[in-house]
Amino acid sequence: MGAFTAIILAVVIFMSCLLIYVPNMHIIALKVKDSKLSGGRISVMDMLNSSAEEFAEEDHSSKDAVLKGHQIRLTLPQNVTSASVDINNIFVEKTIAITINGIGKDYFSYYPMRGDSNNIVDVTYDSENLVGVIEIVLDDVKEVKMTSEDEYIYLDFVDPHDIYDYVVVVDAGHGSNVPGASKMGVNEKDLNLDIVLELKKLFDRSDKNIGVYYTRTTDTNPSFENRVGLANESEADLFLSVHNNSTASGRMSSINGTEVMYEGGDSTGESKAFATLCLRHLLDGLGSKSKGVVVGDEVYIIRMSEPPVALVEVGFMTNQKELEALQDKDYQRKAAQALYDAVLEYLNEN
Numbered sequence: 001m002g003a004f005t006a007i008i009l010a011v012v013i014f015m016s017c018l019l020i021y022v023p024n025m026h027i028i029a030l031k032v033k034d035s036k037l038s039g040g041r042i043s044v045m046d047m048l049n050s051s052a053e054e055f056a057e058e059d060h061s062s063k064d065a066v067l068k069g070h071q072i073r074l075t076l077p078q079n080v081t082s083a084s085v086d087i088n089n090i091f092v093e094k095t096i097a098i099t100i101n102g103i104g105k106d107y108f109s110y111y112p113m114r115g116d117s118n119n120i121v122d123v124t125y126d127s128e129n130l131v132g133v134i135e136i137v138l139d140d141v142k143e144v145k146m147t148s149e150d151e152y153i154y155l156d157f158v159d160p161h162d163i164y165d166y167v168v169v170v171d172a173g174h175g176s177n178v179p180g181a182s183k184m185g186v187n188e189k190d191l192n193l194d195i196v197l198e199l200k201k202l203f204d205r206s207d208k209n210i211g212v213y214y215t216r217t218t219d220t221n222p223s224f225e226n227r228v229g230l231a232n233e234s235e236a237d238l239f240l241s242v243h244n245n246s247t248a249s250g251r252m253s254s255i256n257g258t259e260v261m262y263e264g265g266d267s268t269g270e271s272k273a274f275a276t277l278c279l280r281h282l283l284d285g286l287g288s289k290s291k292g293v294v295v296g297d298e299v300y301i302i303r304m305s306e307p308p309v310a311l312v313e314v315g316f317m318t319n320q321k322e323l324e325a326l327q328d329k330d331y332q333r334k335a336a337q338a339l340y341d342a343v344l345e346y347l348n349e350n
């Protein structure tokens with residue numbers, strides 16, 4: 001028997017002994033090993049469920065001792081501190097991506113996730129070059145709160161309204177391989193995003209306690225379901241979608257101006273009230289021509305929106321002058337300021 005085989009054998013015997021003495025760890029580790037066979041990305045959901053089952057079988061004190069009143073506990077290896085942990089909440093996908101520097105593919109075999117599965121639909125894990133990414137898919141839009149103590153980090157999922165006075169969802173229309181209107185090499189998706197990113201700067205700087213969730217802040221194309229789902233499931237107070245217009249034929253023309261769509265099916269009239277505020281502020285800020293507020297119930301995200309919704313068409317890309325204006329940073333900033341003012345006026349926060 002070669003030295004290498006002997007070492008492997010010794011390790012196997014050692015691990016087996018370890019597993020006999022730690023039966024729970026054994027089951028949890030086996031479940032991870034099982035799911036590992038299916039590929040690089042493993043499901044950690046079984047592990048979380050067995051942890052929840054264990055807690056259910058034991059008395060309350062063991063759960064309290066492990067979780068200290070939190071929902072999820074992760075254990076960090078000795079060489080990893082909480083500073084190596086980065087949390088990215090992808091609200092539009094109800095997914096929380098936790099990136100931990102310094103953990104490998106077998107991380108969960110040694111440091112099982114403990115906790116209960118409330119609101120958790122799925123947990124997956126993958127690691128490359130010792131950068132591990134845990135993805136937690138939730139059944140609702142939640143803020144995530146991280147607490148760290150000793151070698152543990154604890155996660156809690158919190159209702160947005162427990163943190164913010166108001167919640168607003170902002171949607172930049174189209175994205176990725178769906179450009180929207182396209183004129184003279186300018187894509188609507190980019191103009192929409194430019195304005196939304198200017199609006200984001202205003203909200204980021206704001207001293208108001210408003211939680212703002214964006215359907216996208218880069219060149220992506222979330223599904224219509226996810227866009228309006230973000231507004232509905234976060235129980236937003238307002239849903240604002242930013243677009244730009246073009247004539248039906250798509251040909252350049254003299255037609256120009258600002259139009260705002262609202263939900264005619266909203267019997268409270270709140271959608272129309274919000275749309276009217278958006279239009280007034282945009283006309284004031286941009287000096288554009290009014291194309292009025294119009295019923296937009298044929299648009300899926302308008303029809304399906306539970307919060308008061310406004311879909312603004314800032315200007316016409318098929319109008320030469322307006323197309324040039326829409327590409328101007330200062331014009332984009334003015335549009336963003338107008339929308340910011342409209343939101344604050346609606347929420348009585350101005």
Ligand SMILES: [Zn+2]
Pocket residue numbers: 173174180181188243244
């Ligand atoms: Zn559009």
